[in-house]
Amino acid sequence: MxxxxxxxxxxxxxxxxxxxxxxxxxxxxxxxxxxxxxxxAKHFTNIDLAFFQSNxxxxxxxxxxxxxxxxxALIINPAAYSHYSLAISDTLAILKNQNKVIAEVHISNxxxxxxxxxxxxxxxxxxxxxxxxxxxxxxxxLEYISER
Numbered sequence: 001m002x003x004x005x006x007x008x009x010x011x012x013x014x015x016x017x018x019x020x021x022x023x024x025x026x027x028x029x030x031x032x033x034x035x036x037x038x039x040x041a042k043h044f045t046n047i048d049l050a051f052f053q054s055n056x057x058x059x060x061x062x063x064x065x066x067x068x069x070x071x072x073a074l075i076i077n078p079a080a081y082s083h084y085s086l087a088i089s090d091t092l093a094i095l096k097n098q099n100k101v102i103a104e105v106h107i108s109n110x111x112x113x114x115x116x117x118x119x120x121x122x123x124x125x126x127x128x129x130x131x132x133x134x135x136x137x138x139x140x141x142l143e144y145i146s147e148r
Contacts, residue, residue, distance in 0.1 A: 008053040009079035073101035073145045082120040092125035103141035
């Protein structure tokens with residue numbers, strides 16, 4: 001059984017209240033339900049998903065380190081932390097050094113947004129980066145991980 005943790009950063013819990021032109025009124029529950037339905041539809045019987053969301057950088061780091069031996073792969077949407085969190089980036093380096101597969105996902109196209117959103121310092125540790133595909137980005141990450 002492949003254990004895949006899906007970690008979402010700040011404000012993902014309130015996507016339905018954010019800019020509809022980027023987030024189309026989807027919610028975190030919508031994302032989680034879509035992914036659970038996706039693994040069933042794709043017959044990914046060897047995948048077990050675990051979900052975590054936090055608005056706190058420290059909580060995200062603690063979660064990742066606490067689950068270091070309990071995850072095979074990570075799908076992370078660091079949200080705003082991707083643009084400036086050296087601490088989360090350092091934690092991803094630890095996961096990478098432990099041979100964990102890492103997919104970074106961004107729901108919106110960060111390159112089509114404000115200047116300060118166009119850089120991801122966490123992306124350097126990702127095996128794959130999926131940007132601007134909405135909820136489909138998480139599904140693409142799951143397919144990528146399932147094939148590895």
